[in-house]
Amino acid sequence: MMERLDIDQIALRLASLVPPGLADAQKDLSANFRDVLAQGLRRLELVTREEFDVQSQLLARTRAKVDELEKRVAELEAVAHSRES
Known part of the structure; x- marks a missing residue:
């Protein structure tokens, strides 16, 4: 502010x-x-600049975690799909 x-x-x-x-x-x-x-x-x-920066960092970490999980799910789906074939 x-x-x-x-x-x-x-x-x-x-x-x-x-x-x-x-x-x-x-x-x-x-x-x-x-x-x-x-x-x-x-x-x-x-909000203060400090609050904004904290939330931006939290969002970046969350985005990285979501990306990791999406990659892991894709790998697991590929393994499951290969077992079905």
Whole structure:
């Protein structure tokens, strides 16, 4: 998920886009932007990079095991088929 610092930077950048006449409202807008961004990101149910990497590694190991088992089944089927003939 995005770091709090990243959210703060985005909020400040959005607040800096506010016209100069509304400079007094910049702090409030920055806080509001920060809250809205954080809330929106929480609703997305994102995973961390670490969680993603762990699941990717688990999937790769599972895929390798499935490939091994498929090969073994094919070998056993070939042996069974040759015995039937």
